[in-house]
Amino acid sequence: MNLSIVIPLLNEEESLxxxxxxxVKVMAQNNFSYEVIFIDDGSTDTSWQVIEGLAAQNTNVKGIRFLRNYGKSQALHAGFAKAQGDVIITMDADLQDSPEEIPDLYSMVTAGGYDMVSGWKKKRYDSVVFKNMPSKLFNWAARKTSGVYLHDFNCGLKSYKNAVVKNVEVSGEMHRYIPVLAKNAGFAKIGEKVVQHQARKYGTTKFGIERFINGFLDLITIWFLSRFGKRPMHLFGALGVIMFMIGLFSAGYIGINKLYKLAVHERAILVTDNPWFYIALTTMILGTQLFLAGFLGEIILRTKNNEERYKISETL
Structure with missing residues (x-):
């Protein structure tokens, strides 16, 4: 099979x-063998009934229905697990992503040799204040932090080799950072293509300004995970040892200084009256706690089980 088109959605009955x-028209024009996988992320409208109707008339249409809304990352995870195509295309269901871009995205992976290709909505039809400017700031921060130089991390229109989606773990709200996850997994050839962005035709956007706040928090998370996710002791243990040693040497200096003053018959204040004593003690305690945090992190990594992150109600 040439293509798997994975489409997460929430309340998109009008556009499906x-x-x-x-x-279907684009697939026929290019003679692609394909499957379309709709993932209904807990819609409260008739989206699932529409998907059932599409599956009845087109055997290439498949569907996954969640019991409730779990988020786009979980929807993509379920779609990736089901996908069988050589190349996987992801796109949004709101008609803002054009299927006409699919042949070029497919070609860039198959003929161009890219592991994945991310769309870049260079010309957007969103609000400048509430979407465009925050998006530019977010993408700038993502480039600087991750080392993956893409203009539009959050574009839903992307293409992947099958091996990429089968080896990249998308969880939480990390769908924005799939290119970074792919790079960390060893898929370093990541391309970008300018794609057409269309104004929303039906309904309203499902994302508010809070998605950018969450995006920056996720960026910090992925920065940490990419560097220390498999070795938390390297960060917490090192910081803990450094802080403990600073506190230990400070306490030692305070004690030696007091003994020296007593030896030369100078009046020495009590150790507990010296504010540096409490600073040294606090530093040693924090150092110990950081070391233990790293140690516990290592234990958790080695003993954790894969937990179920979403529940599927129906499949087609």
Missing amino acids: NELHSWI
């Missing part, structure tokens, strides 16, 4: 039929 027809 049009999107399906558009995809």
